[in-house]
Structure formats: C-alpha cells, structure tokens
Amino acid sequence: MASTLVSRFVTSLTTKPHPSTTPQLIGRIALGAALLFAGISHLTFARGDFQAQVPDWVPADKDFVVIASGIVEITLGGALIVLGRRRIAVGWIVAAFFVAVFPGNISQYVTRTDAFGLDTDAARGIRLVFQPLLVLWALWSTGALRALRRRAR
Incomplete structure (x- = not known):
C-alpha cells in the first residue's frame, strides 16, 4: 500500500499538469506573493519576531534559521508565481x-511565545488550525491534488 502511494506521488510529479483554473491561478499567485512578503519580512522588519518563534531545541543559530527560511520562502514564492x-x-x-515549519508554530503555542501579535493561547491556537490549510492551498492551487487523484484511478 505504501509503495503504491509513493509510486502515485512520483508519477504525479512527472505528469503533465492539467491547465489551471482561474481560481487556482489566482490562489497560486496569492500564495506566492504571501511567501515573498513573508520571506522579505524574515530578512528585514520582522526578523526579531521570527527569531522568537525558532524553538530552543533547534540545533542552529536562531538568526541563521530565520535568514535561511526567509531565503527559502522567497524562492518558493517566486517559483509559485513563475512555475509553469x-x-x-x-x-x-x-x-x-x-x-x-509547523513544529515551530506548535512550539510557539506550547511555550506561549508572543510574536506577530499572537499574544494569547487562542490566537496561537487559531494559527495552528490554519497551517494545514496552507498545505492544502499549496497542493490545490498547483494542481498537485488533482494529479494525485488522477494517478489514483
């Protein structure tokens, strides 16, 4: 069963994608723009807030993690916009x-770390709910879910 799922996943990566729908295109560009903005904020005005989110158990300098993840976000955001x-x-x-990055969000909730205006357990908890929605947004807007379903048939 697991090997079948892996096989379908790999095949979905090499399959020619269906044309995007207009909502998917808009969603993909919006997600790309959000990632570009977040990545730039990692490197500039929100650097301290992002450092506060890096869990203490991460075995790297917090500033390095913030810079590296910012660069990754900028790269991914740009790729979403121009991908093809x-x-x-x-x-x-x-x-x-x-x-x-989800463990960092969980850590922020568990350690009650204030950052980005998330200064209550409720606010930090709501953020946790939205992280899986970001995963689904990325998969839907790029056609990855459709490709996986198509391969499952």
Missing part, C-alpha cells in the same frame, strides 16, 4: 515546507 510546467512539484515542495 513544474507547478505540481513546486506545490509538493511548498506543502512540505509548511509541514516542516
């Missing part, structure tokens, strides 16, 4: 990035 034929692969990579 490889949009399915980019969708999976963006989704994986959102999964990879």
